[in-house]
Amino acid sequence: MSDADLPTSGEVDVAVVGAGAAGVSAARHLLDRRPGLRVLVLEAAARPGGRALTIQNEAIGAPLDLGCGWLHGAESNPWVAIAERLGFRIDKTPPPWNVQFRDLGFPPEDQKAYERASDAFYKRMAEVQQEPADRSLASLLLPEDPWNGLLNAVSTYVSGAELEEASIHDTAHYAVRGSDWRVVEGHGRTVTQFGSDLPIALNALVTKIDHGWAGQIWLETTRGTVRAQAAIVTVSTNVLASETIRFDPPLPDKVAAAQGLPLGLANKVFLHLDSPEELQTDTHLIGDPKARRTGAYHLRPFGRPVIEGYFGGSLARALEEDGEAAAEAFALEELAALLGENFRKRARLLVSTSWGRVPTIRGSYAFARPGAAGQRAVLAAPVEERLFFAGEATSPDAFTTAWGAYTSGLTVAEQALAQFH
Structure with a gap:
């Protein structure tokens, strides 16, 4: 069914908000497990894929x-098998x-010095990760170390934020290895092709989610109002924190969690x-x-x-x-x-x-501010067992990755299926 033919008002079983990696993962799993389920994905943008493009x-x-x-962690990454199934290479x-082309501007002795500084930094991190009080990664830097700049630059590549913004405790939970x-053909193409036959309504910006009704959730969009028995929200933390989507009754814990997990x-x-x-x-x-x-x-x-x-x-x-x-x-x-x-x-x-x-995303991937590592679990917690939250920010150990987004989609799809016996 083409996007133009999709009804964007009326009743469905499950409404999924967002057609990024988490949203298409959740919708695919719902329909694979229950082919007769009425599922509708509501995507605010004019294309699916989210941060995969x-x-x-x-x-x-x-x-x-x-x-x-x-x-990342390719030997265990589920997108590898999906890409191969789709015929991609x-x-x-x-x-x-970790290799500077022709050592330009970075002679071998400096590379070795940086490697020693980096190893020592991560050793200090491992030593303090079990301390009860969280603090910023920048607290581990040695004053006047000439490699503090590059350690910070690498942090911005990994998390989209400098070391002073990021939590030591959160970093300890990251478990992607390999x-x-x-x-x-493109990782973004893999995500969109994976969801190519899903019922995705584009340009359907959700403005309000009313979960105060008995047995139903009402989702107001720019293309109509959808009534669902369960809803899965996969939008970015920056969108949630901005309260572009209004929840009724309000969900201040979700907004606070999103604010503690901003997109770098x-x-x-x-x-x-x-x-x-x-x-x-x-x-x-x-x-x-x-x-x-x-x-x-x-x-x-x-x-x-x-x-x-x-x-x-x-x-x-x-x-x-x-x-x-x-x-x-x-x-x-x-x-x-x-x-x-x-x-x-x-x-x-x-x-x-x-x-x-990008107004429907507003950043790249979610890091945790110092003291906010536990907010990933808060953000992921279901509301009344019929309103669910997914996305890389909710992943306990694969955040910042499309892998984490995918597995979070599977998790909430399973939770939502419990509503349909």
């Missing part, structure tokens, strides 16, 4: 993942993140290379290893004539505010400093992202 770029004739791109080339692989920001900029052969395939550069605000650059991923730049935290926010040209200029400035001034003439912008400006 693959575009086909005509300039290079290849797909680009603007959102999630890596299959898995690339197992190891990520080049290899990092990629989908050649990580954005990408893709540059097209005129002379790609000068750079080795699947290599990597850190723009400035001594800087707190610097980009990470994947050179020629999949052998394509592209550099994929990655910015996080306060740098990502500043560049996003200044616009696409600022992201391009920053990337070219750092790369020209390493590859030579003439490099500016051999690379140009393809596309950049601004996830913080």
Whole structure:
């Protein structure tokens, strides 16, 4: 059934709010377990996928993942099997993140010094993770350590936030381990294809969820009012915290949990290379290893004539505010400093992202503020056993990943099925 043919008012068994990885996972599981169930996915945007987005770029004739791109913990990651089932190819080339291309701007002795500082930082983290009082990761930094900047930069790549914003206790719960692989055709395409035959109503912004009725939940949307026996909410924490969706009766605990689990920001900029052969395939550069605000650059991923730049935290926010040209200029400035001034003439912008400006998402992935690690469980807790919450932010041990979003969708789908005997 096409989106235009979907009824967006009336009664359903389960309404799912959001068609990202968690929403399509929940809807798919509901219909696989109970094929006759009336399920409707309400998506505020004009496309499904949420923070999973693959575009086909005509300039290079290849797909680009603007959102999630890596299959973390790949040996156990459920998206690997899903991608293969859909006929997509898995690339197992190891990520080049820990190797500086030709040691440019980062000589071997400095790389070893940073590795020692990083190892010591994570050892200190492990020692204090069991302490009863939570605090920020920045409290583990040694004063005047020359590698504090890069430790902070890496934090922005991992969580979208600097170390002073992030919780030690929350980091202790992250359990994704193993290899990092990629989908050649795109991780975002995997998510959207997985949900391609689901009943997804697009441009259906949910503005109010009234769960005060006996036996029903009323969801007011820009395309009508849906009445459901159960509802699954998978929107981002920044959307929940902004109270764009109004709950009646109010759910202050959910709003507070979302505020304690804000979305960090990580954005990408893709540059097209005129002379790609000068750079080795699947290599990597850190723009400035001594800087707190610097980009990470994947050179020629999949052998394509592209550099994929990655910015996080306060740098990502500043560049996003200044616009696409600022992201391009920053990337070219750092790369020209390493590859030579003439490099500016051999690379140009393809596309950049601004996830913080997407009104239906407002960021990248959820980190926990110091003291808020327990809010993931609060956010995930069902309300009256008929209103459920899912998404990567609710995952106890795979947050910030599409894997965590997927498994959270399975969990709430099982909980919702208990309503239908």
